[in-house]
Amino acid sequence: MKAAARFFAELAWIDGRWQRDVLLHVDACGQWGQLLPDQACPPDAQRLAGPVLPSLVNAHSHAFQRAFAGLAERRETEQDDFWSWRDRMYGVALRITPAQLKAIAGQLYRELLQGGYTQVCEFHYLHHCEDGSRYDDELAMAWALAEAAEEVGIGLTLLPVLYAHAGFAQPALRADQRRFATDAAWVWQASQRINAAARPLLNAGVALHSLRAAHASDIRSLQALVGDTDLPIHIHISEQQAEVQDCLAATGQRPMAYLCNEFAPDARWQLVHATHSTPQEIEQVAASGAGIVICPGTEANLGDGLCDLPGWLGLGVPISLGSDSHVTRDWVQELRWLEYGQRLGLQQRNVAAQPQSEPSTAVRLFEACRAGSAVPAGLPRWGLQPGARADFLVLDRLASGLQGLPDAALMDGLVFATQTNAIAQVYVSGQCRLDLGAAAAMPDPAGSFLATMQALHGKA
Template sequence: MSGARYWAAEAWLDGRWQREVLLEVGADGHWSRITAGVPLPEGAVQLEGPVLPSLVDAHSHAFQRAFAGLAERRDSESDDFWSWRDRMYGVALRITPEQLKSIGAQLYLELLRGGYTQVCEFHYLQHREDGTAYEDELAMAWALAEAAEQVGMGLTLLPVLYAHAGFQQPALRPDQRRFATDADWIWNARSRLNAAGRPLLNAGVALHSLRAAHGDDIRRLQALVGDTDLPIHIHISEQQQEVRDCLAATGQRPMQWLCNELRPDARWQLVHATHSTPAEIEQVAASGAGIVICPGTEANLGDGLCDLPGWLKAGVPISLGSDSHVTRDWVEELRWLEYGQRLGLQRRNVASAPGARPSSAERLFEAALAGSAAPAGFSAWGLRVGARADFLVLDPQASGQLGVPVTHRLDALIFGGQGQVLRQVFVAGHCRLEQGRHAAQARVSADFDVVMQTLWGGSGE
């Protein structure tokens, strides 16, 4: 609420737990003042648990929430990203704007419950089922905006340039017909979305991938963007086959080609960046671009493990994405991120920095927090003056938290907790979730159930 004052006995502030923290919200829903060491003042709302900043979910395909859990069977000799993708297209070809709104509302409510308060929607499901334009070409985008508005989630919409089926293919496949756009379409969409003036909504741009947006497409969009300060997202180096195809077509690896040919800067977010070389990491670090890691989806699709030690050592900004939404909770994403590294490298506490930040949990959380602003197009994020007044209130009685020393609270949250751990979730100073429940939860879940029954008929086939 505007002008509200909240007081926490403990809050994660400036990279450590601090006591007696007064959090003051300005009339614009952003932090006006944050002060530690202040006894509970008269009129302040006392929060009933430790306070954490929320995180930005930097990569989402909302429609894929309707597919989560329904691609976990294998009926052929092989199953990989590409076979999953073909099955996912079958879902994409069926969803209407009305259905997308219900799917999005359920997803965004779940993301709030998972500790995210802003989501970056990598949005490429644009047209009618037959590939023709809706009367309003942004019908699907508005459906997502209305879904986020319904549950009070911040939303960064990223209309996606999607023009080709592969590096050597001039057109899209028939089952990609709903995705077709060019640079001018994307720029117009971004301009209309930002001009709408909807609360908690902003827009940037995205390129699906180097295989789906070729050099000329991207350069045209770069010319339209110019020096405009906005987020630019792209899938890159998610799959080994993509790397091989890029090498065959260009003689360079994907991130190598991107850095050499397009000169990305701090506005750019490289989604996945799973398969890298030390030289590519150096190039990305020099550019100022960030990476978006999606550990749950990357594990589910068998993508592989990123070079987390390399990215951390190079100081490249890192954020998290829930992507296909098989996971919708940043605690689980950070756990997957560290555990994947432990399994691959056969050692423990891979993300820790002995002497500087010995806690893997704290280092990963701080990295994701520091990397949250740029993907959403914000100048600030977290418990900082000028940032939007978003925050989480932990339940001190939750699984993994009870009896844990303050110094190990984040360790226990990420590596020792389970189930609902948040007592409250706030967006722009307003409480959106109380004890894990949303005021619109019953309606949202009922609408989602109807959509799922319509799409799948209870069969999952």
């Protein structure tokens, strides 16, 4: 148990708007108690140095791919797309050891804290030894991620992935996918073991890699094991046009329609990417209660395409953000990419705004992602509200893009005008995990990330 604490903020983002002179109570479990606006600062409260904003959940991460960021930005053949990128990424995945994964994840999780995330959902399929055999502890790679997160102080939702097939018509995996091989029983047992460990800030759900990698019998087997257990269920879906065409050829249906018609997803389900959709599929997903996870930086980097953001927002489908391959690692960039992609594609401005209810593009996007943050992580609530974990960001009011703005425009300036990180401090469960003034206190421990990068890729 932690000691209870009280904070005072001249501005705090509560109920979708800035409120003034807020006294924030953190209980002994590290959760929010009362949040009271229009208060005087009592002597025993810690006065925070800037506006207080909820953090966000990073709902989709492949931590090992941080070691590949920046290494696929050359084209030396006539064709380069997601599938050629994937083949090159596998070359890195096949070489990473548990110790190296811990070093990579430690670097990444520090960067995610700096980017305003305090919980990360790890879509984890790098399970086995380099030759495909099992570690003595089959969760060795999962524990490496958990240890990295614990040392950094970020919350972690581990999602062991069911990955059994190389494609819709393939009975098994390719040789270069050998480290990923699992079935429903393995995934369920892994999730159970992780939750039973009862480590601080750690929990687990389950994931299916994709419809091409988890066939109907795999999905039904995992659904039978999960039953009514209240935990998140994630799946990649409709990321690439080739995947859509393959699904049509194999099932006669588009991916999201097939998922909804055959497997009845519910509010626990998180559909990652959901890039290529029809209005009818959006209606089906909305009716199911499932959420989507958009990863704008990665989707741009891989040339995936643009999602139908107005369609998803218009039907109130829960939305969260992910950094996926980690070419971008802060949510301000992700929201900017999300809106700017829509502007370029539709040749309009302020696509995500809703004049009748929320004219601010930044506010509507941020609030949608904040409201959609809890379920992907398997948490009961998120944000500055009683009972949620006391995670929050303290903004630097003098940062580029915020300085001189009126209070009402702070969110717009943060998302669309900042040129450098505007986050001064990051708190997780009521404890300061990052202080910009002490950023040097969060170095790469013993140079382990640099050593890992040199071992994987050679010296510069």
